[in-house]
Amino acid sequence: MTTGKELDNLRQSIDAIDDQLLALLNQRAELAIQVGKYKSGNPSEFYVPSREKQIYTRLLRENPGPVPDEAVRAIFREVISACLNLEQPLTIAYLGPEATFTHIASMEHFGQSARYQPSPSIRDVFSEVERGRVHYGVAPIENSTEGVVNYTLDCLVDSDLSICAEIELGITHHLMSLSGKIESIRRVYSHPHAIAQCRQWLDLNLPEVELVDITSTARAAEIVSHDETSAAICSELAGKLYSLVPVVRKIEDKTNNFTRFIVVGNTRTKKSGNDKTSVVFSLSHAVGSLYHALEVISRFDINMTKIESRPSKMKAWEYLFHIDIEGHCDDENVSQALDLLGQRSLFLKVLGSYPKSIPSRKGE
Numbered sequence: 001m002t003t004g005k006e007l008d009n010l011r012q013s014i015d016a017i018d019d020q021l022l023a024l025l026n027q028r029a030e031l032a033i034q035v036g037k038y039k040s041g042n043p044s045e046f047y048v049p050s051r052e053k054q055i056y057t058r059l060l061r062e063n064p065g066p067v068p069d070e071a072v073r074a075i076f077r078e079v080i081s082a083c084l085n086l087e088q089p090l091t092i093a094y095l096g097p098e099a100t101f102t103h104i105a106s107m108e109h110f111g112q113s114a115r116y117q118p119s120p121s122i123r124d125v126f127s128e129v130e131r132g133r134v135h136y137g138v139a140p141i142e143n144s145t146e147g148v149v150n151y152t153l154d155c156l157v158d159s160d161l162s163i164c165a166e167i168e169l170g171i172t173h174h175l176m177s178l179s180g181k182i183e184s185i186r187r188v189y190s191h192p193h194a195i196a197q198c199r200q201w202l203d204l205n206l207p208e209v210e211l212v213d214i215t216s217t218a219r220a221a222e223i224v225s226h227d228e229t230s231a232a233i234c235s236e237l238a239g240k241l242y243s244l245v246p247v248v249r250k251i252e253d254k255t256n257n258f259t260r261f262i263v264v265g266n267t268r269t270k271k272s273g274n275d276k277t278s279v280v281f282s283l284s285h286a287v288g289s290l291y292h293a294l295e296v297i298s299r300f301d302i303n304m305t306k307i308e309s310r311p312s313k314m315k316a317w318e319y320l321f322h323i324d325i326e327g328h329c330d331d332e333n334v335s336q337a338l339d340l341l342g343q344r345s346l347f348l349k350v351l352g353s354y355p356k357s358i359p360s361r362k363g364e
């Protein structure tokens, strides 16, 4: 048993360490301000995802514990966010409204010191950045259960913005309502992707209930906050914002449910040493054209992590192929592969090279 005196001593030691931490944090902030002075003054140069990725990778590799990796990451997210804010306060548009998973992902990536602005649609997220009203935009691109978010792929093709970073968030859905009672539920509101991710649970537990598609999980929570007979499938954050309580927690069919989000901006991200590149291309309707295109990827010993096709929208039955490959477009093999792929394609556009995400479970 620790005596009162020993307890006092332990707390005094903690106070002394906190003083050191505070002094070190301020020293770090001073250095970040100095680094900021070396940047050209263009606001879009202040946030450097490649450098941030290197910092996290090193700290997580060196972490001796007992502080868990997830906590180290959360603490340094806020340290970096505060330092970056002293160089240049960042403004971020995200697919809103407030408390969507995109909002959670944005805060997880940019921390509490950035300023956030909800946008009503993915197109608006892009146009806010294009018009220079915000520095960066965040939009969902792919869910591990439901597949790609087509609209984001289409916006990337049309826009001059680049993918600067990706964010990967563990997603958990809760059934939430005003009363928390399952027997009073007549309707369930949510985003179609969220409903699809909970389909088996809904079929089994609420087979008679009407399912209503809504533009976002957060908007579903808002609607339900005015209706005693309905429930929303949403995040805990969205439910709390609208005073809902959980009816049943964690109702998604697959426990390993992740969503990837992209950060779009006017800058190209430098190499971090552990990167991915997203590319879109189109091909002629000739025998073996896709085969010959993809042969290039394997010839340069590159791992492809995703392939997706989308209608070109220019002509019926013509397609755009979206691929993600490992490596940065400044890597020798990736750059040569993209040159050759370009020669074999009708059209090719590099959507961005960016550090591979470190998955987070903050959306759970």
Ligand SMILES: C=C(O[C@@H]1C=C(C(=O)O)C=C[C@H]1O)C(=O)O
Pocket (backbone or CB within 6 Å): 031, 032, 035, 036, 046, 047, 048, 049, 051, 052, 055, 079, 080, 081, 083, 084, 087
């Ligand atoms: C300090 C810098 O600027 C920003 C802040 C960082 C930090 O606080 O460590 C890291 C990268 C940048 O987003 C830098 O570029 O090194």
